[in-house]
Amino acid sequence: AQSVTQLGSHVSVSEGALVLLRCNYSSSVPPYLFWYVQYPNQGLQLLLKYTTGATLVKGINGFEAEFKKSETSFHLTKPSAHMSDAAEYFCAVSDRGGSGGGADGLTFGKGTHLIIQP
Amino acid sequence: DGGITQSPKYLFRKEGQNVTLSCEQNLNHDAMYWYRQDPGQGLRLIYYSQIVNDFQKGDIAEGYSVSREKKESFPLTVTSAQKNPTAFYLCASRRSGTANTGELFFGEGSRLTVL
Numbered sequence: 001a002q003s004v005t006q007l008g009s010h011v012s013v014s015e016g017a018l019v020l021l022r023c024n025y026s027s028s029v030p031p032y033l034f035w036y037v038q039y040p041n042q043g044l045q046l047l048l049k050y051t052t053g054a055t056l057v058k059g060i061n062g063f064e065a066e067f068k069k070s071e072t073s074f075h076l077t078k079p080s081a082h083m084s085d086a087a088e089y090f091c092a093v094s095d096r097g098g099s100g101g102g103a104d105g106l107t108f109g110k111g112t113h114l115i116i117q118p
Numbered sequence: 119d120g121g122i123t124q125s126p127k128y129l130f131r132k133e134g135q136n137v138t139l140s141c142e143q144n145l146n147h148d149a150m151y152w153y154r155q156d157p158g159q160g161l162r163l164i165y166y167s168q169i170v171n172d173f174q175k176g177d178i179a180e181g182y183s184v185s186r187e188k189k190e191s192f193p194l195t196v197t198s199a200q201k202n203p204t205a206f207y208l209c210a211s212r213r214s215g216t217a218n219t220g221e222l223f224f225g226e227g228s229r230l231t232v233l
Contacts, residue, residue, distance in 0.1 A: 009158060032219055032220035032221075034220070034221065036224075041127075041206075041227065041229065042226055042227065043122075043124075043208055043224035043225050043226045043227050044161075044208065044210075044222075044224040045224070046221060046223075049219065049220075049221060051219045051220075090160065090161070092222075094220030095220075105149075105151055105163060105166055105210075105212070105222065106220065106222055108160045108161045109160060110158065110159060110160035111158075111160050
């Protein structure tokens with residue numbers, strides 16, 4: 001069974017500071033990895049994903065994440081936080097073989113609420 | 119533009135009433151999912167369907183029912199048997215076959231409040 005751990009239910013950073021949201025996963029096979037963002041009372045929007053190839057993945061809104069197999073991690077970063085980045089962020093994993101998270105669905109972490117201090 | 123449409127956006131229900139949440143997609147995706155979201159608990163899978171006329175229970179199916187009569191539609195009924203139905207409900211879909219990279223596409227959600 002797969003699992004996803006997001007360290008910190010709430011992360012607070014100052015505007016202009018580095019954003020680092022941590023995600024560790026467990027999977028018996030090389031996974032597909034995802035970061036989603038959710039604004040209040042809205043659905044989830046894909047920020048970025050890792051499937052194959054380059055382990056440093058760039059996404060929308062200046063975010064990027066690096067897949068580190070040896071650390072089973074997929075941490076999300078952004079060099080300079082903006083007030084508009086305040087939202088809930090979810091890390092998710094999918095079994096490449098399609099047997100994870102409800103028959104080819106995703107297994108989600110519990111989310112990290114990002115707070116931006118002015 | 120293709121996407122997933124959920125309705126209603128907000129819904130209020132009296133105890134003992136069944137309610138149905140609509141989910142329609144025009145992405146031509148085979149697989150569809152319903153998740154429940156509660157503060158601090160992430161997303162929990164209620165039901166999923168990989169093809170028309172077939173669906174499977176997820177982790178928290180008790181008190182819910184679904185149907186999949188058309189590829190485009192996957193409505194969720196919250197029955198009176200669901201003891202704590204107040205939550206945010208998210209519908210999602212996924213590509214199939216070789217185009218599938220595991221990514222889910224989400225609707226905007228429906229917020230159900232029991233009065």
